[in-house]
Amino acid sequence: MELRYNVLSKREREKLLTILYGERNIEKNFTLLPEELKRVKSFGKPHWKLGYAIQLLFLKNRGVSIISNKELLSPKIVEYVANQIGCIPDCLQRYWDVKNIRFNHFQEICNILEFKKFEVTSKVETFIYNKVLSIGEPIEVMENLIEELRKIKVVIPALYKLEELIYKGINATDKFIFSKICEQIDNKNKLENLFLVENGVSNYSILKNIAVNNSPSGVKILLETIKTIDSYGKIIDLSFLTDSKIRYFYTEIQKSHRFRIERFNNLEKKYSYLAMFLSFKRREFVDMVIETTSNYAHTVMKRTKKKSQNYNQKNQERYKLNSGKLKDVVEYILQIKDIPTLKEYQSSLTELKKELDSTEEELEEIDFLLKSHQSFNYTNDLLECIxxxxxxxxxxxxxxxxxxxxxxxxxxxxxxxxxxxxxxxxxxxxxxxxxxxxxxxxxxxxxxxxxxxxxxxxxxxxxSFDHYLVDSIDEIIPDEIEVFIKNLKSNLIIPKKLDFQRIIEQDSKSNFGEKIYSYFPKITMTEILYEVNSWTGVLEHFYGASKSPENRQNVAVATLLANGHNIGFSKMAISASIDESILKRANEFYFNYSNLFKAQQSLVNYHHALEIVENWGDGKTSSSDGMRVPISSKTIYADYNAHYGNRGGGIYRHISDQYTPYYVQMLQGRDSNHVLDGLLYHGTELEIYEHSTDTAGYTEQMFALTHLLGFNFKPRIKNLDQQQLYAFETLEIDDIKFKKINEKIILENYFEVMRLVESIKCGKVKASLILQKINSYNRDNGIAKGLKEIGRIFKTKYILDYYTDMKLRKEVQKILNKGESINSVGRLIFFGKHGRLNESSLESQLEKVSCLNILLGSLIVWNSRYLEKVYKTVKDEEWFDDEEFKRVGPLGTQHVNFLGKYIFEDKIINTVDGLRPLKSEVQV
Structure with missing residues (x-):
């Protein structure tokens, strides 16, 4: 059916239909209770029994009528229900053919379960209006609406009916929002100046793509840009919108180019978008000014301190040397007994006097700072703009x-x-x-x-810190703090004897994996993308790059490879025989973070559903690790690292135990700031419970927050034997001293800590942002102190478990090794420009590394499918070992050609299983 009101993408619609009518949680949703089974068996005819039971279970557990979408009914569900009743699944077709019976049954079921027919009432319209006003993405509105209908026991109608209501709700809320924004605009004609083009570049593009370095000149450029933004008129106030809705518009405007906004027929929408664009850019530039000033000041002080120390050290060395000479002179003079000899000696002291005169006093850091002529001459402009x-x-x-x-x-x-x-x-x-x-x-x-x-x-x-937190916690349970403390104490059990071991058993190495991969057909990355797309539809997220259906796939693949291999559009245009301007246009319009994020999700979900992934894990454990990349562009989002000897940044990637790279971001600050983001915001079907990091991802606050948010944190901590242990009383066991936990700090800050946790849970603030603030605050900050004290309890518990449980040590090592292996493959794929990023903004850097993540995910999906095929082929061979095979991961690359000419051709694979034939001989 062609939809008139289309607010969901094809993939989003399919996802919802799968949730409503698919096989998920069959045992939970399609098991008849004894009283239900009794009613079903009261029918005389088998097809009545089966039809009634299926209608009953779908309405009770999914809130839908299966009749309207019976073509989506899974044979597996029919078979599962039929087995409970004791009838043949094929008899169900007879039930669908009798309209009156199935209708009467549905009416009876509605009466029993107290479900009502869906009607468009003012209450429903108001609910949708409020949800659309507070939530950005239509899919989230739809999910909330479906949940509400289930709650109030209303039969969920066909999705197209709900889409129509949401479509109308979006139009109504947009009209309200755009009207409220336009009321604040001083001069709409001034906003039109953003479209003016000079030297081939519009004012809009200049503001959108500005980049500066960490320097006073960079700050001055930013301050001048803020003044330019202010010249367009008063900055609008968006406080009447929820954070979710603001994020939605921010993403929409990030995706929008000048031509799109300029072509809006709705003038209120056009001016609102321009006004919001200026508001968002001003906030961004204010943050960049503060960040640049902070980074520059830190760099100057660091250099000044080092130079002053070197200067004073050399001065001190000269002083000691001359002091020794002066001591010798004094001793010699004391031995002189006649005046002529003394006068003769005076002439030889001239050089020593010059050296003594040249010895200066020690310089303090401020002296050297002023002497170094470092410039900070923009304070007045800064205070004027901020x-x-x-x-x-x-x-x-x-x-x-x-x-x-x-x-x-x-x-x-x-x-x-x-x-x-x-x-x-x-x-x-x-x-x-x-x-x-x-x-x-x-x-x-x-x-x-x-x-x-x-x-x-x-x-x-x-x-301000309060700005990022919810106003208060909804429910305060009596004696809540006491119960919380009691639970903390029950979590921390100190053994009477400590037997610490750090041995980790290593699996023996063999060439079994190489033997398995020798069966793999040779392939290029281009072919992998086409084949994986035929299974997952991952490229559909980027369609629109070309109006021609046969060409849009090629453009999407070429753009993805240009970014993921980091070779750029000019070289890819030559290899792919696609005009460079088309690739750049596709990248700008369709390869935004929103589409890339959804594409990554589709790969993760597809991979998670494969049978072979059970060899590697259940998808409930993951790890995260940083991957350093040099950055050569003009940007404040790069720093110099002495260990790597370059200026760059970090790609921070979350990896499941099934080898899936399920979340990626660019580092800002310490790794630990970003650990929770991947766990909370990945949006995939993975149900991560346990998570590991290396030392950079660990803090005591992280132990507290992961526990309070429902995760089990298992980091690998450097110098573990030097970590301080804690207990609820002062202890000493086997010469190991336990410090006492300060319960008072926990009690004093409990509700503020819970307020922080609730703010992260409900999406009021992003975890990485609030953690960056907490980690930079002084020691007197109550929330930071409370989290640290709670974290010490779980850190101690973990260390005790780690030392005494060899299986735990091996699990942590194993999951972290998977992350490091994926980073190695990532470096292999990201080969262009010697692995350097040339993007200046965080958004463009994230888009580039997201393309890399999609290439990684595609390679892993392809390898996994072919590992399944190899297994079926060789499982009965004498040399084959099931346990060895389970250790073969999907990261093999020896069969993949990442280099060479890119040939874009979507080949149809005419085999029974739809996969390429394996190599006929095993290379031992």
Missing amino acids: EFDSNTKPNFINYLKSFKENKNKKKFKADISFFSYQWQKNIKKYDYSKKVVEIALLYSIRDYIRSGDIFVRESKKYN
């Missing part, structure tokens, strides 16, 4: 406001008590010099932002 606020430092905020008024003064005679002791000392030393005060101001802004003492309301990353 308004800081504080709940704890009102005097500092007042000083920031007054600073602009004193911009022409050479010296600032003002209260400086809000500066740190060291900066107060520096300011006084240089008699309130403007330059020193200005440097102190910028460093203090950086420190107070990091500690949470000051914030910026118009910022995404640097707003």
